[in-house]
Amino acid sequence: MQYDVAVIGAGVCGAMITRELSKYDLKVVMLEKCNDVAMGTSKANSAIVHAGFDAENGTLKAKLNVQGASLMAYYCNKLSVPYKNIGSLVVAYSWDDMKTLDVLFERGFNNGVPNMEIISQERLRRMEPYISDKAIGALWAPTAGIVSPYELTIAATENAVVNGARVKRNSGVFAIEYKDEMFFLSTASGVIKAKYVINCAGVFADQIARMIGDHSFKIIPRKGEYYLLDKTENKMVNHVLFMCPSKMGKGILVTPTAHGNVLMGPTAIDLDFDSKLDVDTTIEGLDEVKDAVRSVIPALTTRNAITSFAGLRAHIDSDEADFVIAPSEKNGRFINVAGIESPGLTAAPAIARYVGKIFNEIAPEYKKREDFISTRKAPVRMNELSVEERKAIIEKDKRYGRIICRCEGITEGEIVDAIKAPCGARDVDGVKRRTRAGMGRCQGGFCGSKVVEILARELDVPMNQITKHGNRSKILYNKTK
């Protein structure tokens, strides 16, 4: 199959860029090695929209962060993605920390972050009643927020597909050949031809770049472990709470999530170059999260933890690691979008525009379409509707009356929608990310088997072909005796 552009990697950047390119009159394909989109860093991160005071002045990170933060509400609205502009606080515990806040303020101001304030202990306590007594002040950044990162990825993908983009899952790229102004991408599902390539392969972006002989950067997987707590804990924290930053990143944070849970983490451990699939949680990591959070909100415990998980940041192996977003020096038709660690999620909408501009410069032959559909149809979310609205929907389709996931109140109709959507769910985790079925406190104990049943029915395969997250992650073996 021949395309104008192949985007490698269906994380939040790949998906947002594919959507951006679907504005043009061209054929674009997004290649993903997993069974679904948002399977790497995009599904396991802090889900924060950063205001933009962390990145050093003048870096691409700083510029795209601040732009991304101001674009996020617009995109989330267009794409029907949960987003809340709750603001962030960097909490100080000592006078040294207070000095750090000044540094962050200056840096943020120079980066163009609006409306920051350094606030008193008293005001901090009013904003966060459960904060530690030891906190003496904070940097308040009202433009920060929270977003559902995998839903942003899914929504952007759906919107791109509606606009004609193709998505090929289970299509990891293992070799690239370039001849006669054409890339030949060998993938797990056959050879793909494309005139341009955009490398959004996350922690694997360096390996993809090497396939065209580009050795200009190396990516270290930097692991972060998290706890996700029950919604019962949501009174404990109102804003994104950071501790003062260190060399390894912004440190461990506590925040509400866009769905009303509480998220705490991440740790930061650099893994070996060849450990890019290691998302195991560890005793040490989880203990570190618990200890750190105790110093921020002493009353917050993991007694009501729903789950713990780990994600990998795509960290460029360099002291001044900036985003690498540029055509490769080895091939001008191959654009690297690499090293997209924090604030990568925040920056994603800005990255998509930035890459769009680069693409337009190197490939001016493609013109924008007039019929681009910029909004994604909002999925039905029964538990957000009034009784009257729900009644009307059930009237039209009875499946919206059958609740499958009791914890989150998700109906059969919503699950079927998630499977039938453009680039819809194919596995149990895919249903979970799209609908929240299985995301609640029983962790799919009640609905898991029903979701398997519905997937099997809708995809017309036996139940034992359904996986948790693709490939060999099957749930059931053979029939009973």
Added chain:
Amino acid sequence: MLKYDLVVIGGGPAGMAAALEAKKQGVKKIIILERAATLGGILEQCIHTGFGLHYFGEELSGPEYAYRFIKELEETDIEVKVDTMVTDILTGNVVVATNNTDGIIEINATAIILAMGCRERPRGALDIPGSRASGIMTAGTAQKYVNIDGYIPGKKIVILGSGDIGLIMARRMTLEGAKVEMVCELMPYSGGLTRNIVQCLDDLGIPLKLSCTVIKTHGIERLEGVTIANVDENRRVIPGTEQYVECDTLMLSVGLIPENELTRMAGIIIDPVTNGAVVDEYRQTSRPGIFACGNVLQVHDLVDYVTAESQLAGVGAAKYILSKSKQRGIKYIATKADKGVRYVVPQNINSATDQDVKLYFRVTDVYKNAKIVVTCGDKVLYSKKKIKLCPGEMEYVIIKAEEIHGLDKKDIVVKVEV
């Protein structure tokens, strides 16, 4: 809005027994709302025997036990709605439910019986580090896959937790040709019934490793193995005892949690130890006219006890519905768990109760030749030596109504004397 005398939430053994009893007591309009496609609750997937020894005096399978009640229900005018999920209990005892035939139903009820049962503790509540591979599931989920859906969820199995469902599944999986490597139990004693340890593990040669837990799961796609380790008396891992066990499935049987989302939404007071509502001897909760029974109130070992408790709730609800004059000025005596006892149900007893009261409780540890003592102030209400007491088996003592009437306002205290 529909109007019923009694709405029973949940059509498992608790809900059915409560509804039938209320009917016998003369309640007219009763409806059972059940979220599954059939009545019977969890009994439908419990195809092993051992049910009904106390209540029917014979050994039945789960579905057989349930069927006796289903048949009895069919002979009454009690209405049943299956595939129906209750989403809310509003003020004024309005029950909101949804299903795929009626859409959204609102029912005004004179009384409500909560009989939603319980759910299993999931992995997240356990904090086991490691991967997010498939093949990690609760024993009850595995039981549904095997007994209802007809699929084997694994071939080489480690079970964490010696709760009854885990023990039953150890035998079930072995019968299906799977290799159950071991059952690991964090505590130095089993959480399940002795008869299940004997019949499901000992008879099949499956080792039960006490003071042992799973400290890590391995495998990226499907589970490939677990690391187990021994723990000391403070449940801390003993370094050097770590051992890798190859397996494709980790089943969890690490406790049950009463499913009290609706109860909490209704603003009913919850006992932090049982995780069920605080109730009186007729299982009335802190909200007048709302009763709770079965595993939603306290996790039982035997369905026979669930039936007995639910009949009490049925009587209580009937009394509430049929008595025109609302009772006022009731004096309650509280019950308290003391040394060696985790909790006592009911938490409150009407000091003028019209019946003898069974106090249900669980002990905190394994005791041999210890005495159960129930006192009120200086008065000893009950004292008896037991050969063996263990947390896995629920105990009860009966206190006579006449004795309760004579008590002053002090708490009734249950304790273990060694």
